[in-house]
Amino acid sequence: MTVIGQALRVAGKDLRIELRSREILYTMAFFGALLAVVDAFVFPANAKLARAAAPGMLWVAIAFAGTIGLGRAFDRERENDTMRALLLTPVPRLAVFLGKAAAMTVLVLSVSLVCVPLLSLLLDVPLVEHPPLALALLLGAIGFSVTGSVFSAALLKVRSRDVLLPVILYPLLIPLFVAGTSATAALLEIPRNDDKLWYWIGFLGIYDLAFLVVSVWIFESMVIE
Amino acid sequence: MPSLERVEIKKVTKRFGGERALAGVTMELAAGSMCALLGHNGAGKTTLLGILSTLTRADSGSVAYRAGDKPVTGAAVRREIGMLAHASLCYAELSARENLAFFASLYDLDAGRATLDAMLDRVGLDPKARDRAARTYSRGMLQRLALARALLTRPSLLLLDEPFTGLDRGGAISLGGELGALRDQGAIVVVVTHDLEAIAGRTDHVAILRRGQLVFEDRGSYDYEQLKDLYHSHAN
Numbered sequence: 512m513t514v515i516g517q518a519l520r521v522a523g524k525d526l527r528i529e530l531r532s533r534e535i536l537y538t539m540a541f542f543g544a545l546l547a548v549v550d551a552f553v554f555p556a557n558a559k560l561a562r563a564a565a566p567g568m569l570w571v572a573i574a575f576a577g578t579i580g581l582g583r584a585f586d587r588e589r590e591n592d593t594m595r596a597l598l599l600t601p602v603p604r605l606a607v608f609l610g611k612a613a614a615m616t617v618l619v620l621s622v623s624l625v626c627v628p629l630l631s632l633l634l635d636v637p638l639v640e641h642p643p644l645a646l647a648l649l650l651g652a653i654g655f656s657v658t659g660s661v662f663s664a665a666l667l668k669v670r671s672r673d674v675l676l677p678v679i680l681y682p683l684l685i686p687l688f689v690a691g692t693s694a695t696a697a698l699l700e701i702p703r704n705d706d707k708l709w710y711w712i713g714f715l716g717i718y719d720l721a722f723l724v725v726s727v728w729i730f731e732s733m734v735i736e
Numbered sequence: 737m738p739s740l741e742r743v744e745i746k747k748v749t750k751r752f753g754g755e756r757a758l759a760g761v762t763m764e765l766a767a768g769s770m771c772a773l774l775g776h777n778g779a780g781k782t783t784l785l786g787i788l789s790t791l792t793r794a795d796s797g798s799v800a801y802r803a804g805d806k807p808v809t810g811a812a813v814r815r816e817i818g819m820l821a822h823a824s825l826c827y828a829e830l831s832a833r834e835n836l837a838f839f840a841s842l843y844d845l846d847a848g849r850a851t852l853d854a855m856l857d858r859v860g861l862d863p864k865a866r867d868r869a870a871r872t873y874s875r876g877m878l879q880r881l882a883l884a885r886a887l888l889t890r891p892s893l894l895l896l897d898e899p900f901t902g903l904d905r906g907g908a909i910s911l912g913g914e915l916g917a918l919r920d921q922g923a924i925v926v927v928v929t930h931d932l933e934a935i936a937g938r939t940d941h942v943a944i945l946r947r948g949q950l951v952f953e954d955r956g957s958y959d960y961e962q963l964k965d966l967y968h969s970h971a972n
Binding site for chain 1: 790791821824838843916
């Protein structure tokens with residue numbers, strides 16, 4: 512069994528548990544939707560302003576809802592000390608890490624599926640009309656999940672992990688959210704600014720690659736006491 | 737895949753912050769033996785099990801796993817370890833069968849229903865409960881599931897932290913018999929427990945820790961009264 516195959520088994524287990532309880536998915540989706548609705552009411556009904564603010568609103572909703580999901584996903588591994596059981600298997604720790612991050616990516620993308628049409632509808636901004644947004648969201652979800660998973664796992668046994676996670680994570684995610692917001696903003700420019708769009712999508716790809724390498728490198732040392 | 741025949745623990749120390757958990761513990765575990773690791777709470781027993789399981793790093797000293805004269809390391813060691821900890825190490829949202837099937841798949845083992853049921857029969861988990869989510873289980877049922885998970889891989893190093901917790905007397909006696917059988921099949925069994933009655937007459941190696949130090953070690957079989965005397969004279 513390859514590392515990817517083993518990672519898929521870990522991810523499949525996480526998603527199976529989530530499909531059964533739907534606890535994280537509903538919480539993240541509801542929170543993401545709530546943020547979108549609040550944002551839509553807070554900003555004045557001005558088409559130009561809404562168009563300018565929508566990218567930021569979208570990525571803030573993803574960041575906050577994603578953080579809730581991260582915390583809960585790793586709490587599940589803490590409840591019966593199942594992270595220890597995973598680490599005790601002969602499966603490479605890389606596969607455990609990739610599996611957890613892959614499952615988290617699916618959950619973050621699910622939140623995007625709720626937030627994008629909702630913001631489009633409430634702000635009357637044509638987010639759903641731009642297929643490259645899907646690529647930006649996919650790369651954003653991967654970067655968020657990879658970086659988030661390594662620190663969530665490291666904080667698993669820390670009592671104040673709920674407070675510490677965003678404090679540690681958000682500074683590292685700033686480049687990702689700047690890139691995501693900028694790529695989305697480029698999509699909404701009239702006419703669409705493709706140079707800017709692909710520059711920032713490329714940036715997201717490089718961010719993902721860099722943090723994937725670093726996370727894979729430090730994961731084992733962060734989860735072993 | 738090699739079965740572990742010897743585990744050599746040399747001058748192992750571990751601190752958690754300012755607290756000393758282990759101070760230069762040296763001992764050897766051999767195949768076909770059952771070691772009772774005794775001591776009061778905070779003596780360092782669980783820390784030593786954590787280090788033996790490879791999930792806790794010693795600050796200094798070493799633990800060497802050997803199959804014959806060959807050292808065994810990394811994933812090959814983890815494949816040989818079965819662990820029963822304070823927590824069940826099983827997913828609450830999955831049933832007993834699903835838990836075992838998932839872990840079996842990570843070890844590339846047969847996860848067929850018959851194999852899993854044979855294991856669940858062996859630990860005495862009620863057949864009616866096997867498809868229910870583990871979160872609905874009683875403490876004793878969870879302990880049986882945890883034991884099934886630990887034994888699933890036919891480990892040659894079995895680490896058990898308070899294995900009798902939550903089991904009724906019949907269950908404890910049956911588990912004691914099971915551990916004895918594993919030892920007789922050549923496994924290295926390490927049991928951390930305060931239930932001296934459950935292990936009396938079954939262990940052939942007794943080690944007592946006090947404040948992180950190994951204060952007594954002997955390879956011999958003891959009955960309950962002897963174990964109790966040993967415990968009181970060395971653990972305090």
